[in-house]
Structure formats: structure tokens, C-alpha cells
Amino acid sequence: MVGKQSQNWCSVCLLLSLSVVVSAQRVVDIPAANSPMREIPVLKSGEGELQVTLRLGAARLQGPAVDVMTRSYGEVPGKTWMIRPGDRLSVLLKNDLEGSWGPDAVNDYHHPNTTNLHVHGLHVSPIAPSDDVLYTVAHPLGSAQYDYHILGDHSPGTYWYHPHHHGSTLIQSAGGAAGAIVVQDPPGYLSPQLEAMVDQVFVVQDLIASKLELAANVSHDHLFKAERWSSQDELLLVNGAPLPVVSARPGEWQRWRLVMAGLSRYLNLGFGSCEVALLAKDGVYIADFPRFVPRVSIPPGGRADLVVRCPAGPAGKVVEHSVTSFTRPADKGINTFVGKVFTVRVDGLQKEGASSRDLQPWAPPMRPEYLRDTRAQEAQCSCSTSMGIGKNSKWIEGHLFSGPKSYMHRSPTNALVERNLSGLDKHPYHQHSWHFQLQETPAGDDPYFKAGDWHDTYLNVQDSEARVRFKTADFYGPLVLHCHDVSHSDKGMIAVEYVGANSDCGCDLLSQSEFLSRTALQVVPVAPMGSDTLVAAAVVGLGAMLGLAVGGSAWLVRSWRDPEDMHYSAMAEGAGNSDSAQ
Numbered sequence: 001m002v003g004k005q006s007q008n009w010c011s012v013c014l015l016l017s018l019s020v021v022v023s024a025q026r027v028v029d030i031p032a033a034n035s036p037m038r039e040i041p042v043l044k045s046g047e048g049e050l051q052v053t054l055r056l057g058a059a060r061l062q063g064p065a066v067d068v069m070t071r072s073y074g075e076v077p078g079k080t081w082m083i084r085p086g087d088r089l090s091v092l093l094k095n096d097l098e099g100s101w102g103p104d105a106v107n108d109y110h111h112p113n114t115t116n117l118h119v120h121g122l123h124v125s126p127i128a129p130s131d132d133v134l135y136t137v138a139h140p141l142g143s144a145q146y147d148y149h150i151l152g153d154h155s156p157g158t159y160w161y162h163p164h165h166h167g168s169t170l171i172q173s174a175g176g177a178a179g180a181i182v183v184q185d186p187p188g189y190l191s192p193q194l195e196a197m198v199d200q201v202f203v204v205q206d207l208i209a210s211k212l213e214l215a216a217n218v219s220h221d222h223l224f225k226a227e228r229w230s231s232q233d234e235l236l237l238v239n240g241a242p243l244p245v246v247s248a249r250p251g252e253w254q255r256w257r258l259v260m261a262g263l264s265r266y267l268n269l270g271f272g273s274c275e276v277a278l279l280a281k282d283g284v285y286i287a288d289f290p291r292f293v294p295r296v297s298i299p300p301g302g303r304a305d306l307v308v309r310c311p312a313g314p315a316g317k318v319v320e321h322s323v324t325s326f327t328r329p330a331d332k333g334i335n336t337f338v339g340k341v342f343t344v345r346v347d348g349l350q351k352e353g354a355s356s357r358d359l360q361p362w363a364p365p366m367r368p369e370y371l372r373d374t375r376a377q378e379a380q381c382s383c384s385t386s387m388g389i390g391k392n393s394k395w396i397e398g399h400l401f402s403g404p405k406s407y408m409h410r411s412p413t414n415a416l417v418e419r420n421l422s423g424l425d426k427h428p429y430h431q432h433s434w435h436f437q438l439q440e441t442p443a444g445d446d447p448y449f450k451a452g453d454w455h456d457t458y459l460n461v462q463d464s465e466a467r468v469r470f471k472t473a474d475f476y477g478p479l480v481l482h483c484h485d486v487s488h489s490d491k492g493m494i495a496v497e498y499v500g501a502n503s504d505c506g507c508d509l510l511s512q513s514e515f516l517s518r519t520a521l522q523v524v525p526v527a528p529m530g531s532d533t534l535v536a537a538a539v540v541g542l543g544a545m546l547g548l549a550v551g552g553s554a555w556l557v558r559s560w561r562d563p564e565d566m567h568y569s570a571m572a573e574g575a576g577n578s579d580s581a582q
């Protein structure tokens with residue numbers, strides 16, 4: 001669409017940028033196992049703003065265990081973005097990969113060099129230039145500008161960013177391109193005890209050779225190449241290193257922000273004789289800290305903020321505790337990562353002070369509207385969303401992805417929406433822009449999951465079903481939901497709901513034309529969104545503001561049906577799947 005513009009750009013510029021690309025091929029050092037846990041470099045906002053230039057390019061990951069050519073944001077993981085509630089975050093995404101692109105209507109791996117950006121878990125608008133993963137594209141050697149407004153009462157917590165272009169999400173994100181986002185706690189927000197703790201971000205990345213090779217083959221990619229690989233199929237990295245060692249003092253509580261940026265397997269972590277209290281999941285503080293948990297179960301895409309204390313060795317000797325991911329009996333057909341993840345080394349003198357005393361209960365002083373308890377009210381809209389149930393293991397509610405303008409369910413803004421989810425023992429359910437709240441404590445007696453908890457990504461091997469609710473507060477537009485095993489979402493396990501002021505409650509999949517004839521939406525033709533079109537972004541931004549001004553009546557839809565979408569819907573359900581269900 002917009003690609004034409006950048007194609008005709010100028011051939012000299014193209015040559016120039018090609019030479020830049022060649023020199024931009026990075027060598028990323030992957031240390032030996034058992035090296036000290038690295039600290040990820042941080043980009044911190046100042047004066048209410050963080051401006052980031054993010055480059056996706058080829059990277060050669062090299063170390064004793066591995067030598068692989070893949071894609072990354074320069075470093076592995078990318079830098080951690082530290083922002084505050086109320087900040088403006090602007091990201092210029094530059095795509096240093098080269099090559100061609102074409103129509104996008106395929107539910108399989110394709111366009112390995114086309115990219116975009118998703119800020120996972122942030123409660124921000126889903127419309128460009130904010131968190132739009134449906135229309136905004138950075139084509140090879142192109143770019144895209146994002147602008148996110150973080151609400152003043154946005155939940156402080158742990159989030160992350162990764163590419164989200166349909167068909168290339170796995171090869172890019174699961175190949176190394178991902179980084180953490182921390183929305184910092186405002187001053188005085190935490191208890192003095194929590195405030196005093198060492199606070200560390202651990203980004204877990206899980207490079208799975210067989211999946212990446214398959215994605216590369218299907219998408220005719222010649223970049224991904226594993227020259228040398230660890231003995232297993234999986235290379236698990238924590239802050240860019242295999243099996244690193246984190247240090248702690250005896251008796252010291254530390255706050256760990258775990259980001260599960262591995263995109264197929266899930267983690268079910270045990271911490272040996274260390275004590276583990278859950279503090280937050282998916283960037284939202286729980287209501288009953290300290291909740292002690294024997295296991296920490298993080299699906300691909302999920303996060304867990306933990307407060308951990310590990311015992312000293314006998315007679316004050318150095319002692320090492322293993323953090324290990326275990327499978328469990330209920331885990332049939334699910335991909336658990338099985339094995340050690342990192343080590344905690346306890347050494348030194350007994351820690352004194354607030355951060356070594358017994359944990360004091362703490363809960364956030366207030367909850368923003370989008371995270372207020374939904375359990376006492378009546379739900380206004382209720383639909384079911386089944387994951388992978390039916391003939392095709394990648395169906396959502398009986399459908400493969402049929403384009404960004406076919407809406408599966410719809411609801412008005414500021415409504416209390418209920419979804420009856422199923423298939424959650426096999427597929428991690430993820431929703432963009434709006435978190436959802438568990439209405440019941442799931443089966444299985446795992447204290448990690450409780451009624452009232454909020455998630456943006458949810459999987460539970462012990463209970464395939466969950467009734468969840470959320471309030472469609474603050475924004476309108478497309479609500480993207482998908483399986484966060486991105487080897488499934490790239491193959492069509494992704495869908496779009498519609499949230500709009502004039503919308504009714506609906507549970508049937510509507511094409512754009514049906515949608516327009518059923519809802520009294522005002523249709524505003526807009527220039528197609530895409531790379532290199534700041535002007536288009538501005539137009540949409542302006543349009544969005546206008547839309548808000550007239551009562552937030554409509555998210556801007558094009559008045560014509562995109563021929564690409566015809567192709568999605570013409571494609572047989574189940575077609576275009578390059579491997580069998582797993």
C-alpha cells in the first residue's frame with residue numbers, strides 16, 4: 001500500500017542505506033553459562049518524555065554455546081525503557097532489513113523482513129500512531145513512527161515490546177527482537193520496605209532452532225542460520241546469557257521482574273528453598289501481597305514481579321540455589337520449557353534493614369478505572385471466545401484470522417464486557433490495550449491464580465476455561481486478541497474485536513461491509529497507514545481527535561473493502577498451515 005512510496009523513494013538512497021545495513025550487522029556476544037547476570041542497559045524518560053530510535057536488523061549471536069544469524073534490536077534483549085505514568089513515549093522504528101514485500105493476506109509465515117511494533121500490556125490506544133499492529137508497517141528499509149500517551153494513572157509495572165507483523169512475529173520476536181518496558185512506581189507509591197529492595201529486570205528469551213528454521217523455510221528467508229547451537233533445540237537466555245548467576249545477600253528480599261519473552265514454551269518455575277512472594281502479574285499489582293507461591297507459571301508473553309529471599313549456606317558458606325522450570329502431570333500437549341533457567345548465589349553478610357524483615361502487606365493506594373474490580377456489577381456484553389477448539393487447532397471461536405476489518409465480537413466503550421474463554425490449557429490468550437480480570441479462582445489449587453487477579457496473557461494447564469471481564473475504558477478502536485504462542489498466531493490464531501461508542505454488543509463475526517451496515521458508524525476514508533508516512537499518521541491523529549470531539553463515535557474505517565482481506569476470507573479454513581498442531 002504505502003510501500004509504493006518508499007519503493008520510488010530513490011535508488012541512490014537505497015544504495016546508501018544498503019551500505020549502512022551491511023555495517024549495521026551486529027555481533028552480539030553471548031557469554032558462557034554461569035556468568036554473572038547482566039544488567040540490561042536502560043533508556044529513561046526525563047521531563048515527561050522518552051524518545052527512542054529502535055532499529056531492527058541482522059545480528060550474529062556468538063558465544064561458546066551458540067553461533068546463529070538472526071534478527072534483533074541491536075542488543076539481545078533490547079534496552080529496557082523506563083517510563084512513568086503520564087509520560088509520552090515516542091518510538092521511531094527503523095527497519096534495517098532489506099528485501100521485497102507483497103500482499104499480506106496469508107495465515108502462515110511470510111514477510112520475514114517486514115516489521116512493526118507492539119507495546120505488550122501497556123494500556124494505550126490501539127489506533128495509529130499508538131499501538132496499532134494492524135495497519136502500521138515498517139517495510140524493508142522503511143520506518144514507522146509511534147507515539148504513546150501513558151495515562152497519568154497507568155498501572156506501574158513490568159511490560160515489554162516486540163514486533164507484531166502478521167506472519168513474521170515468530171521469526172523476529174522469538175529470534176531475539178524483544179525488550180522490557182518498566183512503568184516506574186511514582187514516589188511514595190510503594191511501601192518503604194518494597195521501595196528499599198534491589199529491583200532487577202530479567203528478560204527470558206527462548207530461541208527454538210526447529211521453530212525458527214521452519215519459519216525461515218516457509219517464508220523463504222535466507223538470513224536466519226544456526227551455525228552452531230547448544231546441544232538442545234532450545235537456547236534459553238536470561239538477560240542475554242544462558243544460565244546466568246544472580247547474587248543476593250543472606251536474608252535479603254529482592255524484587256525480580258520476570259519477562260517471559262520466549263514465544264512458544266511456557267515457564268513453570270520452582271525456586272528450591274528460596275521463599276517467593278507474588279507481587280504483580282502482567283504489570284498489575286495483586287490485591288493480597290505477600291502471596292507466597294510454590295510455583296511461578298508464566299505463559300509466553302506474560303510477566304511476574306516476585307519478591308524473593310534465599311537462605312544462606314551452612315555456617316555462612318556460599319550457596320547456590322537453582323531456578324528451574326518443571327513440567328507437571330496436567331501438562332499434556334503443552335510446551336513447557338523443562339530445565340534450569342538461572343542460579344541464585346547467596347554470599348556475604350546477613351543483610352540488615354527494611355529489605356530483610358518479614359514482608360509487610362501492601363496494595364496499590366488506588367486503582368485506575370480500567371483496573372477496578374468488575375466482580376460486583378452486571379456485565380453488559382457477554383460472548384464466548386474459544387481457543388483452538390474445533391477441527392482446526394488454530395481457530396479462535398471457529399475462525400482463522402480473516403483480515404483486520406473482520407470483527408469477531410463488538411462492544412460499546414465504557415461497557416463492562418465479559419468473555420467466556422476456553423482452550424486455555426493449550427493456548428495462552430492475550431488481549432491488547434485492555435487487561436482482563438479472572439472472575440473465579442481456577443481449578444487446580446495453584447495460589448498463583450486467584451479470582452480478582454488481572455492478566456493480559458493467560459494460560460492454565462489445570463483449567464481450560466475462565467470467565468473474565470474488563471471495562472472498555474479510555475480508548476476505542478480495534479481490540480486485538482490472539483494466542484501468544486506466536487507460532488500459532490502467525491498461522492491465523494489472531495482476531496479483532498471492535499470497541500466503539502456507537503457499537504452494540506455482538507458476538508458474531510462480521511465482515512467490514514456487514515459491520516458497516518449493522519452499526520451506525522460514520523465512515524471516514526483515511527489514507528492507508530504505513531511506513532514513512534508521518535503525514536498519514538498526523539492525519540489519522542487529527543482524525544482521531546476529531547472522532548473524539550464528536551463523541552468518540554467511530555474508529556476510523558476505510559469505506560472500501562481491502563482486496564487483501566477478500567483473500568483472507570477466500571482462503572479455506574485450515575489452509576496455509578505449514579505444520580501440524582502442537
Ligand SMILES: *[C@@H]1O[C@H](CO)[C@@H](O)[C@H](O)[C@H]1NC(C)=O
Nearest residue numbers: 097098099100113220221223
Ligand atoms: C532479509 O534481510 C536480510 C538482511 O538485509 C537479507 O540478507 C535477507 O535476504 C532478507 N530476506 C528476505 C526474504 O528478503
Ligand SMILES: [Cu+2]
Nearest residue numbers: 427483485488
Ligand atoms: Cu495457541
